[in-house]
Amino acid sequence: MKAHFFSLLLASFLKSRTDAAWCYNSQMSCTSNCTGPEFWSNMSNSECNGQSQSPINIVTRKTELDKDLTPIHLTEYQGSYLWNIRNNGKSVQVNIPHGPLISGGKLKTFYRAVQFHLHWGKDGSPGSEHTVDGEQYPMELHIVHIKKQYTTLSEAQKDPTGLAVLGFFYEMSVNNNRNYDPITSALKNIIEAGANATIPNMTLTSIIPPQETLTKYFRYQGSLTTPNCAESVVWTVFESTIPISMSQLSEFSKLKFQDGNPLAYNYRSVQPLNSRKVYRSGCDVVLASITLLAATVLVSITLSQSG
Known part of the structure; x- marks a missing residue:
């Protein structure tokens, strides 16, 4: 009894x-x-106890070089438009209405950007979702894309490679990142969950590292990092970081969760890698080969002139 x-x-x-x-x-x-x-795994329609969950700790010495991981092509990322930024009670999110595209880098098709959001700690303390060799960064940006043929996230989640997320780490800088001033200013107007603000004339390229620095990245198959944790994400996590100051990071820590508590440490702990492999791009090898070729040509020219 x-x-x-x-x-x-x-x-x-x-x-x-x-x-x-x-x-x-x-x-x-x-x-x-x-x-x-x-308890996320006990929620209805949840995949949170699956074998291919995200985020993960990327152990660089165990990654495998894949020379086919060429640079990601960013299409219409330079387009300027009005952003609606929202405190959704769990993060800051901007929906992307005009659908910039990504391709290349071994992606099988074009993926359309639908939104981006961030994960952070508190006042600059560790808060990224992914870690690299155990290091956790103060904040992480996720730009979420779905295959071009799909119209909604829920539709794309049914496809094992229906989503492609670009992940970027932030690193503390002494000076403000001026590209982020419009965002941190707008945060003052969305302290409460559900609040919205607008930011005019912003581009996606302005919030990520310069495109020429985006040749080095990690790739693995994973999931969404929030329920339902759908295992349908092709993850691309870049090595190049985004500078941001302590004062700018502190503005994120002033926001509130849906329950009214301070919105901080909104990240999921790293998940087991299990049998998956993490690959690293081969662009550095390609660049090294080009450099070596140029040096060889230069030496040949010099020798011929001296002769």
Whole structure:
């Protein structure tokens, strides 16, 4: 009888946890009524206990070189338009209405950008989702794309490679990143969850590193990092970082979660790699070969002139 009672009690507890809205570890407390990461896998339609989950810790010495991972082609990333930036209660998100495209880099087709969002710590403390050799950066940007033939995220999630996400790390700088001033200024108007603000004349290229620095990246097959954790994402995580100052990072820490608590540490812990492989781009090898060829030609010319 007692065993049956405790089973019912446990089932009731789990149901209350999994019926509630999902949340991050930083939101958990004795009085919180939300589904923390340890229960995400119990939520309906969840893939959060799958074998190909994200984020991961990228161990560089265990990555495999893939010379076919050529530079990602960015199409219409330079287009300027009005951004609507929103505190969605879990992050800052900007929906992208005009659909810039990415291709190349062993992507099988064109992918259309639909939104970007960020994950951060608090006042510059570690907050990225992915880590590299155990290092966690203060913030991480995710630009989410879906295959061009799909119209919605939910439709694309049904395809094992339906989404392609570009991930960028931020690194602390002494000076403000002027490209981010419009964003950090807009954050003052979206402190509360559900609030929106507009930013005129912004481009995607202005918030990422210069395109010529984007030749080095990591590639693996993974998932969304929030429920339902669909395992349908081709991840591209770049080595080149985005500079940002402490004062700019602090503006993100002033935002609030849906429950009214400070919006901080909104990242999922790294997940097991399991049998997956992480590949690194071969662009550095290509560039090295070009440099070697140029040096050889130069030496040949010099020798011929001296002769």
